[in-house]
Amino acid sequence: MKTLTIILTDGPYISEYAQIAKKIAEAALKRYQVNIFLYLDAVHIPRKGQKPAFFADEGGLFADLAREGAVIRACSRCAAARGYLAEEDGSSQDYPDGIKITSLYDLPVMIQGSDGVITLCR
Amino acid sequence: MKTLTIILTDGPYISEYAQIAKKIAEAALKRYQVNIFLYLDAVHIPRKGQKPAFFADEGGLFADLAREGAVIRACSRCAAARGYLAEEDGSSQDYPDGIKITSLYDLPVMIQGSDGVITLCR
Amino acid sequence: MRSVFYLLDTAPYGSEKAFGLLNAAAVSLGKMEVTVGLYGDGAYLALGDQDSRALAIPNLADILRAYGEMKVIVHEPSVVERGLFSEGLVETVELVDEEAFLEAMEGSDCLITL
Amino acid sequence: MRSVFYLLDTAPYGSEKAFGLLNAAAVSLGKMEVTVGLYGDGAYLALGDQDSRALAIPNLADILRAYGEMKVIVHEPSVVERGLFSEGLVETVELVDEEAFLEAMEGSDCLITL
Amino acid sequence: MMMMMDVFLLTKPPQSERSDLCLKLLARSEKSRLYLAGDGIYHLLSQAGEIPSSCEILASKEDAAARGVVPRRRAEVREDFYERVVEDVMEGDGRFFTF
Amino acid sequence: MMMMMDVFLLTKPPQSERSDLCLKLLARSEKSRLYLAGDGIYHLLSQAGEIPSSCEILASKEDAAARGVVPRRRAEVREDFYERVVEDVMEGDGRFFTF
Numbered sequence: 113m114k115t116l117t118i119i120l121t122d123g124p125y126i127s128e129y130a131q132i133a134k135k136i137a138e139a140a141l142k143r144y145q146v147n148i149f150l151y152l153d154a155v156h157i158p159r160k161g162q163k164p165a166f167f168a169d170e171g172g173l174f175a176d177l178a179r180e181g182a183v184i185r186a187c188s189r190c191a192a193a194r195g196y197l198a199e200e201d202g203s204s205q206d207y208p209d210g211i212k213i214t215s216l217y218d219l220p221v222m223i224q225g226s227d228g229v230i231t232l233c234r
Numbered sequence: 235m236k237t238l239t240i241i242l243t244d245g246p247y248i249s250e251y252a253q254i255a256k257k258i259a260e261a262a263l264k265r266y267q268v269n270i271f272l273y274l275d276a277v278h279i280p281r282k283g284q285k286p287a288f289f290a291d292e293g294g295l296f297a298d299l300a301r302e303g304a305v306i307r308a309c310s311r312c313a314a315a316r317g318y319l320a321e322e323d324g325s326s327q328d329y330p331d332g333i334k335i336t337s338l339y340d341l342p343v344m345i346q347g348s349d350g351v352i353t354l355c356r
Numbered sequence: 357m358r359s360v361f362y363l364l365d366t367a368p369y370g371s372e373k374a375f376g377l378l379n380a381a382a383v384s385l386g387k388m389e390v391t392v393g394l395y396g397d398g399a400y401l402a403l404g405d406q407d408s409r410a411l412a413i414p415n416l417a418d419i420l421r422a423y424g425e426m427k428v429i430v431h432e433p434s435v436v437e438r439g440l441f442s443e444g445l446v447e448t449v450e451l452v453d454e455e456a457f458l459e460a461m462e463g464s465d466c467l468i469t470l
Numbered sequence: 471m472r473s474v475f476y477l478l479d480t481a482p483y484g485s486e487k488a489f490g491l492l493n494a495a496a497v498s499l500g501k502m503e504v505t506v507g508l509y510g511d512g513a514y515l516a517l518g519d520q521d522s523r524a525l526a527i528p529n530l531a532d533i534l535r536a537y538g539e540m541k542v543i544v545h546e547p548s549v550v551e552r553g554l555f556s557e558g559l560v561e562t563v564e565l566v567d568e569e570a571f572l573e574a575m576e577g578s579d580c581l582i583t584l
Numbered sequence: 585m586m587m588m589m590d591v592f593l594l595t596k597p598p599q600s601e602r603s604d605l606c607l608k609l610l611a612r613s614e615k616s617r618l619y620l621a622g623d624g625i626y627h628l629l630s631q632a633g634e635i636p637s638s639c640e641i642l643a644s645k646e647d648a649a650a651r652g653v654v655p656r657r658r659a660e661v662r663e664d665f666y667e668r669v670v671e672d673v674m675e676g677d678g679r680f681f682t683f
Numbered sequence: 684m685m686m687m688m689d690v691f692l693l694t695k696p697p698q699s700e701r702s703d704l705c706l707k708l709l710a711r712s713e714k715s716r717l718y719l720a721g722d723g724i725y726h727l728l729s730q731a732g733e734i735p736s737s738c739e740i741l742a743s744k745e746d747a748a749a750r751g752v753v754p755r756r757r758a759e760v761r762e763d764f765y766e767r768v769v770e771d772v773m774e775g776d777g778r779f780f781t782f
Contacts, residue, residue, distance in 0.1 A: 114674050121490070121584050123245060125315050126275045126372045128622050131411075132595065139666040144674055152490050152584065153248045156278060156316065164315035166375075166414050171317065189493070193247050193286035194278065195293070220498040223471050228673035229580040230593065230682050234371070236773050243376070243470050248486045250721050253525075254694065257765040266773055274376050274470065288489075288528050311379070342384040345357050350772040351466040352692065352781050356485070365700060367597050369650050370623035396700050397597050400626060403652035410646035417652065438598065439630040439656065458708060467780050469701070479601060481696050483749050484722035510601050511696050514725060517751035524745035531751065552697065553729040553755065572609060581681050583602070601698075 115145040117226040119219070120154035121233035124170035129232040130157050134173045136230060141180050147222045148177070150186040155194055158184065158211045171208070178210035185214040185222075237267040239348040241341070242276035243355040246292035251354040252279050256295045258352060263302050269344045270299070272308040277316055280306065280333045293330070300332035307336040307344075359389035361464035364398035368416045369408065373470045374401050378419045380468070381426060391460055392428045394449070399434040404444040420446045431457045473503035475578035478512035482530045483522065487584045488515050492533050494582070495540060505574050506542045508563070513548040518558040534560045545571045587615040588678035593669060595622035596683055598630060606683035607634050615678070616640070619669050620659070621647050628655040642668060686714040687777035692768060694721035695782055697729060705782035706733050714777070715739070718768050719758070720746050727754040741767060 118137060122129045133148065140146045150157055158178075162171040178184050188198060191213045198204050202212035223229055240259060244251045255270065262268045272279055280300075284293040300306050310320060313335045320326050324334035345351055362381045368374035377392070384390045394401050406417040420428060428449045435441055435451060445451075452460070461467060476495045482488035491506070498504045508515050520531040534542060542563045549555055549565060559565075566574070575581060590613040596602040603624075610616055611634075618635060620627055620643040627635070628643055635641065641659040648654075648661050655661060662668060673680050689712040695701040702723075709715055710733075717734060719726055719742040726734070727742055734740065740758035747753075747760050754760060761767060772779050 116670065116674060119582060121487070123275055123278070123316070125312075128370055129595075132621060135666040136670060139670045140674070144670070151494070152486055153245055153275070156245070159317045161317040161319065162315060163317070163319070165311055167315065168412060189287055190247075190490075193284060193289065194245070195281045195283040195285070197283065197285070216493055217497050219494055220474075220501045223474055223498070223580065223582075224501055226471055226580075228670075228680060229471060229474075229582065230673065231582045231584070232595065232682065233584055238769065238773060241468060243373070250484055251694075254720060258769060261765040261769045262773070266769070273380070274372055290526060312376075338379055339383050341380055342360075342387045345360055345384070345466065345468075346387055348357055348466075350769075350779060351357060351360075351468065352772065353468045353470070354694065354781065355470055365704075367623045367626065367651075369647070370595070370597070395704065397599065397623075397626075400597070400651065405654070406650060406652035408650035411650045413650070415650075438626065443629070443652075443654075454707075458711065461708065461780075462711070462778060469782070479605075481722045481725065481750075483746070484694070484696070509605065511698065511722075511725075514696070514722075514750065519753070520749060520751035522749035525749045527749070529749075552725065557728070557751075557753075568608075572612065575609065575681075576612070576679060583683070599700075 113145050114227040115147060115225055116140045116228045117147040117149065117222045119149045119151060119231040121152040123153040123156035124162065125164060125167055127234050130170045133232055134177065137177050137182055141182060146182040148182055148184045149219050149222055152190050155186040155191040155196055158207045160206055160208060174211065175208035178208060184211040185218055187216050188213050189216065235267050236349040237269060237347055238262045238350045239269040239271065239344045241271045241273060241353040243274040245275040245278040246284065247286060247289055249356050252292045255354055256299065259299050259304055263304060268304040270304055270306045271341050271344055274312050277308040277313040277318055280329045282328055282330060296333065297330035300330060306333040307340055309338050310335050311338065357388060357465040359464045360384055361461050361467050362392045363467060363469040364392065364394050364401060365396040367397040367400045374416055375414060377470045378416060382423050385423065385426060390426060391464060392426060393457060393460060394430040396434050399430050399438055399440060402430050402445040402449045404446050417446050420448055424448050429457060429460055471502060471579040473578045474498055475575050475581050476506045477581060477583040478506065478508050478515060479510040481511040481514045488530055489528060491584045492530065496537050499537065499540060504540060505578060506540060507571060507574060508544040510548050513544050513552055513554060516544050516559040516563045517554065518560050531560050534562055538562050543571060543574055589676055590616045590678040591672045591676050591680045592616060593619045593682045594624035597623040597626040602683040606681065609681055610639060611636060617672060621665065625651050625653050628653050628657060628659055630656065688775055689715045689777040690771045690775050690779045691715060692718045692720065692781045693723040696722040696725040701782040705780065708780055709738060710735060716771060720764065724750050724752050727752050727756060727758055729755065
């Protein structure tokens with residue numbers, strides 16, 4: 113199966129890229145493996161407990177993507193800086209099941225194994 | 235006593251504005267009342283438990299400012315969207331003592347009562 | 357501060373800034389003299405026919421209309437450069453030339469840019 | 471993907487993007503063919519005499535030097551427009567004209583812009 | 585011989601430097617398709633000729649509607665925009681660039 | 684009669700639209716002081732004359748050092764930069780703008 117990797121750097125709400133990524137990933141999951149690498153501010157996206165008054169819960173959208181099979185990984189340096197701590201297996205109390213905090217070294221591995229790479233950022 | 239209000243919209247680390255705000259606030263606190271309003275992504279700044287590997291803990295810097303007397307308030311809409319929930323008195327488990335989640339209606343009150351207003355954002 | 361100028365220079369929908377700026381301006385009404393200035397890509401906010409239902413987010417043109425008493429000026433050169441001059445713009449918005457735009461900025465007690 | 475082009479078009483220090491991009495490029499070395507392209511305000515990263523000790527953050531010019539094997543090209547028109555042409559630039563960085571810069575982008579299997 | 589098709593996904597508005605760079609690469613491509621989403625939609629407003637006439641332009645329907653943009657240049661405004669992007673990124677034979 | 688002093692704090696690099704707007708307002712001011720911090724530091728590199736010669740320029744020392752910028756135009760590079768900004772914002776008699 114071919115693989116698509118999406119790289120994000122913005123947090124939720126502040127830009128529309130989490131939403132666009134969600135649409136691209138949904139379309140891709142029908143036929144392809146999807147990786148999403150959360151870099152810089154994007155490590156905020158999967159946080160549990162988001163209660164936006166006027167927008168869709170972007171954390172929930174990414175929890176859905178993980179359930180549907182997307183491999184979602186957050187950069188450990190960026191996550192730790194922003195207060196998201198990983199357990200030994202990369203899971204985090206702050207993140208939904210399946211979304212893990214991982215090393216930046218996973219990024220080139222994802223890219224290498226991909227047939228398409230899309231970076232979305234301001 | 236004269237009052238300075240600083241408005242921020244970026245999260246920690248991604249831009250240098252939290253650092254610049256800290257320096258301005260430190261300088262101002264020697265002689266003036268200082269208000270800081272955290273809007274949009276800036277509600278991430280005071281989060282407890284930040285462990286940056288290469289930078290100063292910006293949450294800690296703002297906890298210091300609050301201890302030194304700065305009035306630091308975060309927009310409740312932006313905070314709730316990003317997963318920061320307020321207790322009835324505006325405090326939050328995620329924030330250090332003294333930094334509160336409050337209504338956007340506090341922003342014009344802060345501005346109105348100020349002798350100087352500085353907005354720092356990308 | 358008795359007057360405040362809210363400067364928007366980013367496009368709506370692509371970022372939360374337009375929405376955040378309109379909210380901040382709205383809660384300032386009645387407390388201070390408020391001017392919202394649309395400059396550069398902020399001029400796109402003035403497009404009249406916005407329909408954001410499919411994105412399930414607030415319609416920002418409707419927010420402009422809902423606060424008809426809010427003074428909103430648009431920098432005319434920004435409008436022209438972006439090909440917006442012949443498009444239908446929100447009725448409550450006032451096109452001003454560069455001189456008037458800069459004067460409005462200078463005439464307010466404080467400038468807020470998100 | 472066997473080759474990747476990391477495009478930096480924002481200034482260093484003002485945002486985390488330059489630091490993040492260099493880290494991503496560094497961990498890609500040896501796995502893929504890596505090119506870092508400095509364009510627009512990204513050209514400021516090439517300034518040779520950076521000293522970030524007083525800011526207590528990493529020196530980005532030193533990161534460039536530490537990865538001397540990393541291919542870093544700078545868009546010459548961006549350098550000229552910013553008055554950097556007569557400044558001392560980091561030795562490991564290669565000035566290229568627009569044609570060569572665009573060719574390097576086209577010649578890589580994928581483009582990553584932070 | 586079939587020419588390879590280069591694919592561009594653009595989410596930045598016209599006056600931005602990233603749009604400029606995208607259009608520079610587009611101008612050098614022999615066969616291209618341009619996908620406009622997000623603030624890239626604003627490229628539909630101008631009739632200016634920066635985009636080669638041979639380039640196919642597709643735009644996201646919901647993004648165009650939200651912004652109140654009616655295309656002033658030839659473009660397909662599509663509801664299945666993201667399916668099409670993915671198909672082109674994954675199955676295309678040319679290069680792919682996101683800006 | 685003393686002229687009032689307008690104060691500008693600029694943290695954006697030269698090619699940005701916010702810098703342009705800042706410099707437009709600066710050009711209209713009769714008496715001005717420009718504070719350069721963050722990426723505003725890069726304005727020190729160019730000798731170009733967009734800044735009126737009557738304008739005093741102050742720059743943050745640590746921000747200039749980090750960026751490796753040696754001023755190519757007259758400017759005071761100061762360690763007490765932020766104290767000075769605050770003093771001018773709070774005690775100044777003219778207008779204040781941040782970009």
